[in-house]
Amino acid sequence: MSTVANRPLPRRRLWWTVSDAAAVTKRNLYRYLRVPPLLLFSTIQPIMFVLLFTYVFGGAIQVPGVDNYIDYLMAGILAQTVIFGSTQTGVGLAEDMTRGMVDRFRSLPMARSAVLAGRTMSDTARNLFVVCLMLVVGTLVGFRFHAGVAAAFGAVALALAFGLAFSWISAFIGLSVRDVESAQAAGFVWVFPLVFASSAFVPVESMPGWLQTFADINPVTVTVDALRALTLGGPVTRPLLESLAWITGILLVFVPLAVNRYRRAAG
Numbered sequence: 001m002s003t004v005a006n007r008p009l010p011r012r013r014l015w016w017t018v019s020d021a022a023a024v025t026k027r028n029l030y031r032y033l034r035v036p037p038l039l040l041f042s043t044i045q046p047i048m049f050v051l052l053f054t055y056v057f058g059g060a061i062q063v064p065g066v067d068n069y070i071d072y073l074m075a076g077i078l079a080q081t082v083i084f085g086s087t088q089t090g091v092g093l094a095e096d097m098t099r100g101m102v103d104r105f106r107s108l109p110m111a112r113s114a115v116l117a118g119r120t121m122s123d124t125a126r127n128l129f130v131v132c133l134m135l136v137v138g139t140l141v142g143f144r145f146h147a148g149v150a151a152a153f154g155a156v157a158l159a160l161a162f163g164l165a166f167s168w169i170s171a172f173i174g175l176s177v178r179d180v181e182s183a184q185a186a187g188f189v190w191v192f193p194l195v196f197a198s199s200a201f202v203p204v205e206s207m208p209g210w211l212q213t214f215a216d217i218n219p220v221t222v223t224v225d226a227l228r229a230l231t232l233g234g235p236v237t238r239p240l241l242e243s244l245a246w247i248t249g250i251l252l253v254f255v256p257l258a259v260n261r262y263r264r265a266a267g
Contacts (some may be wrong), residue, residue, distance in 0.1 A: 006136075007206065009076045009101075013053075013154030015047060016110075017113060017114050017117075018114075020110040020115075020118070021113075021114040021117035021118045021121065021141070022118070022247065023059070023110075023114075023118070023155065024114055024115055024117070024118020024119065024122075025117075025118040025119075025121045025122045025125070026118075027123060028092070028118060028119060028123075028226035028263060029117070029122050029126075031176075032126065039129070041124065042085060042126065042128075042130060043130050043133055045084065045133070046077060046080070046084070046103060046133075046134050047082045047129060047137055048131070048135050049077060049080065049104045049264075050070075050073070050074075050077055050134060050138055050141065051137075053077075053139070054069065054070050054073065054141050054142075055141075057201075058070065058073070061201075061202060063202075063203060064203070066232070067070040068142055069179075070138060070141055070142075070143045071142075071143055071144065071146070071231070071232055072232070072256070073138075073143075073201065074135075074143045074231060075102060075155075075200075075209055075224050075227035075228040075231055075232075076198075076199070076200030076201050077138070078131060078132055078134065078145070078156075078159040078223050078225060078227055079159060079162060079195070079198075079200055079220055079223055080091050080126070080195050080200055081130055081134055081159075081163075081222045082127045082131065082159050082160065082162055082163025082166070082196075083125060083133060083162070083163065083191055083194070083195060083220070084126070084165035084191065085126060085127045085130060085163055085164050086101070086123065086125055086167040086169070086170050086193060087162050087170050087184075087187035088126075088162075088170070088176075089119055089120055089123045089168075089170040089171050089179055090170035090171055090172075090174025090175075090183045090186070090187050091170075091173065091174060091183045091184055091187065092119055093116075093171055093174040093175055093183075093262075094174040094175075094177060094178055094179055094180045094181050094182070094183035096147055097175070097178050097179075098178070098179055098180060104239045108265075113259050113262075114160070115238045115260055115262065116168075116171055116258055116259060119167075119173070120167040120168060120171060121171075123163075123167050124160055124163060124164050124167065127163045128156075128160055128162055129161075131156055131159055131160065132156075133203075143230055146231065146232050146233045147229075147230055147232065147233040147236075148230060151230040151231070151233075151236070152231070154230050155227050155230035155231050158223065158226060158240070158244075159227060160225060161244075161247050162219075162223045162243065162247055164247075164251075165246075165247045165250040165251050165254075166191075166250070168250065168251060168254040168258050169250065169254050170187055171258040171262075172254050172257050172258040172261055173186050173187060174187075175258060175261040175262055176261060194218060194219070194220045194221055197211060197214055197215050197217045197218060198215055198220035198221040199215065199220075199221045199223060199224050199225060199228075200224050201221060204216060204221060219243075219246040222239060222243050222246055223243040223246065223247075223250075224241045225239040225243075226239035226242070226243040
């Protein structure tokens with residue numbers, strides 16, 4: 001009997017799932033090589049936000065305790081970048097369904113969860129590229145890390161994990177609406193209030209009292225505060241743990257929901 005045959009069945013299933021997810025990830029990443037404008041346009045918007053907020057709004061926004069607004073801003077830009085990038089997960093899945101790719105995947109002997117995992121991982125890889133680009137642009141206009149190299153890597157890892165969690169929300173939405181136009185519209189409807197009613201660009205204390213209540217518990221605020229602690233320095237433990245709790249909770253809820261929705265959509 002072969003070595004593979006002697007392996008426990010759960011281990012073989014896990015290996016097949018990982019292998020299938022890697023193949024789907026590779027397929028999605030190759031698309032950026034074949035259609036470069038997809039990657040180009042996904043980087044233009046974050047760059048515009050960095051430049052606009054720095055040079056247009058930065059002079060009018062005063063943050064107590066922060067000398068350079070770009071140092072305050074970059075944590076919010078990182079969170080915004082990965083969240084906006086995560087909306088492409090739902091758009092991509094809706095496009096695959098419209099073009100019949102889901103039917104092709106269904107006809108192959110592959111794990112169904114691998115399709116979603118491959119999509120979210122490829123979008124996370126794209127987010128990594130865009131985040132690194134944003135850090136380069138931010139550095140050119142004056143941004144600096146103030147808490148050391150380890151904290152800088154931690155900030156990037158946290159931003160990517162946050163984007164991954166939101167990718168699963170987007171996957172569920174894309175599979176629910178099933179067409180590209182609706183996925184694009186639905187993706188931004190709920191994202192905009194979360195991003196702009198948070199501490200991403202201004203302190204929560206500057207908002208009306210009724211809005212502060214929402215902003216304080218907003219997962220974007222929690223994560224931006226953790227990113228800001230990692231980039232500017234200061235107490236990290238509490239905001240980091242709260243952000244990780246939000247990420248874990250989102251994944252626990254939306255991974256099963258998205259996988260179940262995909263199984264139903266794929267028949």
